[in-house]
Amino acid sequence: MSMLHTVNKSPFENSTVTSCISMCAKDSSILFIEDAVISVMKSTKFTEMIESSLKDFKMYALKPDLEARGLSLNNVIEGVEIVGYEDFVDLTTEHDSVQSWL
Amino acid sequence: MKLGILINEGPYQHQASDTALQYVKAAIKKGHEIYRVFFYNDGVNNATRLATPPQDDRNITKEWSELAKNHNIDLVVCVAAAQRRGILDKGEAERNGKDSDNIEEGFRISGLGQLVEAGIQADRLITFGD
Numbered sequence: 528m529s530m531l532h533t534v535n536k537s538p539f540e541n542s543t544v545t546s547c548i549s550m551c552a553k554d555s556s557i558l559f560i561e562d563a564v565i566s567v568m569k570s571t572k573f574t575e576m577i578e579s580s581l582k583d584f585k586m587y588a589l590k591p592d593l594e595a596r597g598l599s600l601n602n603v604i605e606g607v608e609i610v611g612y613e614d615f616v617d618l619t620t621e622h623d624s625v626q627s628w629l
Numbered sequence: 630m631k632l633g634i635l636i637n638e639g640p641y642q643h644q645a646s647d648t649a650l651q652y653v654k655a656a657i658k659k660g661h662e663i664y665r666v667f668f669y670n671d672g673v674n675n676a677t678r679l680a681t682p683p684q685d686d687r688n689i690t691k692e693w694s695e696l697a698k699n700h701n702i703d704l705v706v707c708v709a710a711a712q713r714r715g716i717l718d719k720g721e722a723e724r725n726g727k728d729s730d731n732i733e734e735g736f737r738i739s740g741l742g743q744l745v746e747a748g749i750q751a752d753r754l755i756t757f758g759d
Binding site for chain 2: 533535560561562591592611612613615616617619620624625627629
């Protein structure tokens, strides 16, 4: 049973990113969208948490949302995959279910 | 694959309706079937045809309406959430003694059972909200 988790709020704003990472099962995938895309940037206080979680989860960030916020793709943590809306669709269909953290 | 979509957020809160729209467009492009889009809570505010955003602003109600028309998508607005927020079709306006309706073409008002049904019938149910 594989699950895709989507998170849409910045970890600087609330705790959904940290809750998601602490609660979701190993081998789940996490897709960062909307304001949550800032989670995958290098040199923030959440970088270490994301980097160490990459051994347990696959992580993705939505490219249009990174670009809309002026976040450089070069500053995305290595190992996090940058995806578009069509990849978002593939992720939802490739996993057995989708959990949106709101 | 059959996809169900739940939208819990209006057009001027955060980004949920926009993300959902882009997701649905991408899903259609990839050949998936959108079983239903269900608008719940403040998401019902996506359905008013009386909203008149500036011309250089995106008009997400029109975009949903056109997408529904072009791809035969079932856009369902929760009746209880809609009544609270003044979103009415002709029947609801008459039933509640209001002087007009305001629902955009392509949307229809129905009950929460439609969301449950989408959850059962669709292969995936994806939630967009706050």
